[in-house]
Amino acid sequence: MLNDSFRFTPHITLEFKIGEKDFFIAGESASRVKKTLQQLGMKQDIIKRTAIIIYEAAMNVAIHANHGTLKVYIDPEVISIITEDEGPGIPDIELAMKEGYSTASHEVREMGFGAGMGLPNIKQCSDELDIDTKVGVGTTLKAKICLNNKN
Amino acid sequence: MNLRDVKEILNAEVLCCEDLLDREVKTCFACDLISEMLLHVQSNTLLVTSLTNAHILHAAQVMDALAVVFVAGKRPDATVIKKSEQSGLPLMTTKKLIFECCGLLYLNGARDSLEECD
Numbered sequence: 001m002l003n004d005s006f007r008f009t010p011h012i013t014l015e016f017k018i019g020e021k022d023f024f025i026a027g028e029s030a031s032r033v034k035k036t037l038q039q040l041g042m043k044q045d046i047i048k049r050t051a052i053i054i055y056e057a058a059m060n061v062a063i064h065a066n067h068g069t070l071k072v073y074i075d076p077e078v079i080s081i082i083t084e085d086e087g088p089g090i091p092d093i094e095l096a097m098k099e100g101y102s103t104a105s106h107e108v109r110e111m112g113f114g115a116g117m118g119l120p121n122i123k124q125c126s127d128e129l130d131i132d133t134k135v136g137v138g139t140t141l142k143a144k145i146c147l148n149n150k151n
Numbered sequence: 152m153n154l155r156d157v158k159e160i161l162n163a164e165v166l167c168c169e170d171l172l173d174r175e176v177k178t179c180f181a182c183d184l185i186s187e188m189l190l191h192v193q194s195n196t197l198l199v200t201s202l203t204n205a206h207i208l209h210a211a212q213v214m215d216a217l218a219v220v221f222v223a224g225k226r227p228d229a230t231v232i233k234k235s236e237q238s239g240l241p242l243m244t245t246k247k248l249i250f251e252c253c254g255l256l257y258l259n260g261a262r263d264s265l266e267e268c269d
Binding site for chain 1: 186194208
């Protein structure tokens, strides 16, 4: 059963372009989507999980890829967060999902990122997570948050 | 304890939002890793960190942080302070190191901010 506040949720698409080393778009896009979800009256837990996934996924693109996009689809039953990038891809997804494993540069670590928590955080906050990656080509990450459970 | 008390306890200098120091401090989180903050920090928590770049502002906004205390005498640049002022996020800096800050805040009633992202 959907919560009242979600019954009239319109279909909304938000899109952000992420350039190489465009580290600020991650926080900016997370803040903007958060505001939209607050205006829609979404629950705090849903807003927080969405913002974390966006922040981490967009940061991954900015840190590792040449460029990419972040798309957020807000539907009455599900929020989908999709990042698509052109970049080096992930050679070993299992290793990348391991907390503490990171290939981020010293520069990125000095900013407070690159602790090897990005993908594990995304996984923890998602109801569904799918990562499609090709080494030397790029990565597509699709995370979903279902609105009719866990709230 | 409110932010005015925190200023006294940590002998801190307020960098912006001096008018918002009546905010009550109940929980505190000390860390230099943004991913860890994002995952564990609940709303209205006082952040204690040595990170001074603009990412801390975005992270604080996403977390609905109460205020940020920079340790070891660190201070962000003027742009960060200005943006923080505009968004209503009080910033302070103290010469004390992170361990002492946590100890003093704990002694004065602040508790851990841990919230699992389930």
